[in-house]
Amino acid sequence: MTLPLDVSPDRPATIHDVAALSGVAASTVSRALSTPGRVNFRTRARIEAAAAQLHYVPNAQAKALSLGQTRAVAVLVADITNPFYFDIIRGTQLQLKAAGYRQLLVDTEESTEVEVNTAEQLRQTADGLILTASRLSNEALMEMAAKMPIVTINRDVPGVPSVMLDTPTATNQALDHLISLGHTHIAYLAGPETSSSSRRRWEALSAAAEERQVKVVRLGPFAPRTHSGAAAADALVHSGATAGIAFNDLIAIGMLQRLRERKVRVPEDMSIVGCDDIFGADFCSPPLTTVTAPVERAGRDAVTMLLSQLNPGYGTTPRTHAVLPTHLTIRGSTGPAPVH
Incomplete structure (x- = not known):
């Protein structure tokens, strides 16, 4: 040659x-x-x-040698105890390991302040960041993306690479499912005010309810944890709705427990829908109807997207945006509307 x-x-x-x-x-x-x-x-x-x-010398290795790269990627999650993040963490870990990178896992404690401070500190110790369900503003994320390579999961910000789970579509499937069972007064148990996922679902539900001419009310916000389910269940009963769609499975599971204490039967007196299909959602009593998403794949896709920034030769077709489909999984927590 x-x-x-x-x-x-x-x-x-x-x-x-x-x-x-x-x-x-x-x-x-x-x-x-x-x-x-x-x-x-x-x-x-x-x-x-x-x-x-x-x-x-391949690009990634050359950059690492000349720019002092760490071959480490930080994955920031809002609450490490939330089972929703388990599959994301597994997906990012496996994909990073295959590419020769280490994973740095950080719990931001549902705090924008912790998220900002941590991201700033990690600029010295990580080559890039993957932010899952970030609580930061669009402006803060755009500013961060200008400083170092990042990918967001479940945040759609102009100019910032992202992987989105299309939960609004499956939430509308949940609405249609409940309407088919005769429910005409439905409540949405919202997540944190800073959650863009909660806002997107509520906007989709509101528009769909208006088209279908059924009543949907927004209750909350509620912290995305099981202990919030008691207050969410009480609010749901007080609202007069016959069905509730919760921001996530943890709230929904807490609601099932509280409704049982109040002798409100599920699904005979009240139907409940969750979101995320976390481990254990099918072990509830009754098993939880919920939105199912390819969560581990979201983690893998986010890593591939980030590595294409760190090493332009990585992968085949670099992407800056991906939307992953979701669907409704019907179980025992939803049933026909009660006849009064």
Whole structure:
């Protein structure tokens, strides 16, 4: 093989030099060096020989050497005790490990102040951030993205790479499910005021309820924890609604417990819908009807998106936005509207 004419000690070899020397496309070189199993043996051997001859250093490694990269990515979650985050953490961990990165896990305690301060500190110890259900403002996230590579999960901010779970669509499925059972007065048990996911679901529910000519009221906000379920259940009973759609499964599970204490039967007297389909949602009494989302995949996609920023040669088609589908899983906590 003959060296490209413009390769010299003063100009390090690029992925295009390796491609030219080995007679393949640059994308094939990228796959051969990042995921060798996707390229046949002979082509891979030719690419590896060309890379060795040119003393080629892949982008991520070159940047790490010249810019002091840590090969670590921080994953920020709002509440590490919330089972919703378990699958996200597993997805990010597995994808980062496969790419040779370490995961730094941070619990921001549902606090915007903790989230901002932690992100600022991590600029020195992590190459990038994945923020799950961030409580920061759009402006704060855009400012953060200008300082270092970030990807958000469940936050849609202009100019900031994101992975979205399409829970509003499945929440509307829940509304249609309840309407089909005869419910015409339904309540939404909202999450934190700072939660953009809660706002998006309420906006979708409000619009859908107006189209379907049923009454939907917003109650709350409630902290996204099981102990908030008691207050949410009391508010639901007081509202006169016959069904409630909770911001998340933890609130819904707490509601089931409180309704049982109040001798309100589920689903005979009241129907309950959750969101997230966390571990244990099908173990409740009754099992919880809930919105199911590909949560682990969201974690994996967020890592792939972030690594494409850190290393432009990573993966095939770099993305800055992904929307993952969700669906309603119907179980025993919903039933026909009571006849008064």
